[in-house]
Amino acid sequence: MSAIRSVTTAVIEANFDWTIIRIETADGAVGWGESFFAPGLTRIIEQMGDLIVGDDARNIERIGARLRAAASGAGSVGGIVHNALSGIDAALWDLAARQLGVPLWRLLGGRFHESVRVYADCHGGTGLMGLGPMLEIRRPRWAAADAIAEGSIGASLFDPGAETEPIDLELLHRRAAEAVGKGFDALKFDLDVPGLVPERAGSRTMPAGAERLAKDMVDAIRDGAGPGVELAFDLHWRYDVASAVRLAEAVSHAPILWLEDPLPPENVAGLISLAQVSTAPIGGGENLIGYRSFDPLIQAGSLSVVTPDLGKFGGVNEARRLAAAAHDRGLQVAPHNIAGPIGTAFAAQVSSTWPNFLALEFHAQDVPFFDEVVGQQVIVDGSIPMTDRPGIGFEPDLEVVRRWAKPGERIFGDDLDD
Structure with a gap:
């Protein structure tokens, strides 16, 4: 089983906030996604991530259904919970493609x-x-x-x-x-x-x-x-x-x-x-x-x-x-x-x-x-x-993310001052 070990975020303060999601499995595989910006977004992603730690990352639709059900009181048919859901879904698809060694389009x-x-x-x-x-x-x-x-x-x-x-x-x-x-x-x-x-x-x-x-x-x-x-x-x-x-x-x-x-x-x-x-x-x-x-x-x-x-x-x-x-x-x-x-x-x-x-x-x-x-x-x-590089074909440079990070936000689980 490709169990999810962590779901973490970093926010780059660009013209908008670019909220990047990193999902890592127990065997060290990593997938990257991004959510449309919203107030309180990283906290929503964090709570969703806590819920799916241990889930099999390959069951993308099952994880999505679980998160929608869990967030139903917060607006499952609309609202900013879907920003978080979408970024997590993207990271899971990227992860799946990388594990297979194929681009996402394939x-x-x-x-x-x-x-x-x-x-x-x-x-x-x-x-x-x-x-x-x-x-x-x-x-x-x-x-x-x-x-x-x-x-x-x-x-x-x-x-x-x-x-x-x-x-x-x-x-x-x-x-x-x-x-x-x-x-x-x-x-x-x-x-x-x-x-x-x-x-x-x-x-x-x-x-x-x-x-x-x-x-x-x-x-x-x-x-x-x-x-x-x-x-x-x-x-x-x-x-x-x-x-x-x-x-x-x-x-x-x-x-x-x-x-x-x-x-x-x-x-x-x-x-x-x-x-x-x-x-x-x-x-x-x-x-x-x-x-x-x-x-x-x-x-x-x-x-x-x-x-x-x-x-x-x-x-x-x-x-x-x-x-x-x-x-x-x-x-x-x-x-x-x-x-x-x-x-x-x-x-x-x-x-x-x-x-x-x-x-x-x-x-x-x-x-x-x-x-x-x-x-x-x-x-x-x-x-x-569209190349043959695995997943979405790109991954962030962590030093660059740190350089342009939004003040007060954590970088993939680490405090900015670490």
């Missing part, structure tokens, strides 16, 4: 794609905004002052007026050109920016006349990116239906990959009605947990692109069910991803096995130590090659 039945296309998230022009677990705006200690978006330090991102940097069309143009120069042929920019976001607390209504700014932003980005580069735009669930319709019309003149999350994820009826009147393809789903949460949207044809985040979706098999259901309905999958190199490599391995995979998000092009964490280049010319 363990999952083989790949459709020899490399996984990556799209660069460029934020609102300045490519990086530092956010803590409560979406509080922070200035990372390693970031140059001109490399991050302006905002009210300590305010939560969705507080009115929290993001203070005005939109600069020349910066958008330059930012698009720079990302293309790095090898990316697909980009995403935010459209919920100052001048377009609701101005009153609790409101989801876009300011009057803001459509002009949205159109000007799209045109500047399109011109900067050049021909042959595909674009997507993110709205972060900010709007009501009427505002979403206005925004969709404002960008409909430009061919786009998708318009992402215009409405809150719980507004299923609104998303269905928006899809019926919008000519822009709608993408979304990063905040949905498990295949069943997508089912009404897929059945109604309200999404053209599904965007689950594998760092919190609920595990590999849930994601595979979603990809298969989307494929049956002619929909593409473009996983949302704000992870570090461990979570990004995992998402790439899983995505490579889907015939309807479109592109994987990369949200860390301005984090200077992204590749350093694993000691090698992860993204090559805008894609992640």
Whole structure:
């Protein structure tokens, strides 16, 4: 039996918190995973880990079922327990593939794609905004002052007026050109920016006349990116239906990959009605947990692109069910991803096995130590090659993890001061 001996974590304070999970078995085998950030996340993972010590690490689905049942009082059909579950599931899959000496894509039945296309998230022009677990705006200690978006330090991102940097069309143009120069042929920019976001607390209504700014932003980005580069735009669930319709019309003149999350994820009826009147393809789903949460949207044809985040979706098999259901309905999958190199490599391995995979998000092009964490280049010319290296193909350099660790968090069971 491959008994689990320990489940430990480390947190890197990047643009987001990269919470890395290490699972070790009694015979010394190790698997790596990463969870989508959340308040109190490492404590949840620690308690889940305590429960599964001694379990056979090869029984991945059985362990997942046990953890879901144990966490049912904390929100088994949703909530941040699934961030922890997803990272543990990822580490178990990586462990299983490493023990067999095969890449994860092979363990999952083989790949459709020899490399996984990556799209660069460029934020609102300045490519990086530092956010803590409560979406509080922070200035990372390693970031140059001109490399991050302006905002009210300590305010939560969705507080009115929290993001203070005005939109600069020349910066958008330059930012698009720079990302293309790095090898990316697909980009995403935010459209919920100052001048377009609701101005009153609790409101989801876009300011009057803001459509002009949205159109000007799209045109500047399109011109900067050049021909042959595909674009997507993110709205972060900010709007009501009427505002979403206005925004969709404002960008409909430009061919786009998708318009992402215009409405809150719980507004299923609104998303269905928006899809019926919008000519822009709608993408979304990063905040949905498990295949069943997508089912009404897929059945109604309200999404053209599904965007689950594998760092919190609920595990590999849930994601595979979603990809298969989307494929049956002619929909593409473009996983949302704000992870570090461990979570990004995992998402790439899983995505490579889907015939309807479109592109994987990369949200860390301005984090200077992204590749350093694993000691090698992860993204090559805008894609992640699928190699024959075991597991996810990467493992963290513990000294680098220690260098960029979040103050106050333990590093795989050791205190930071050890």
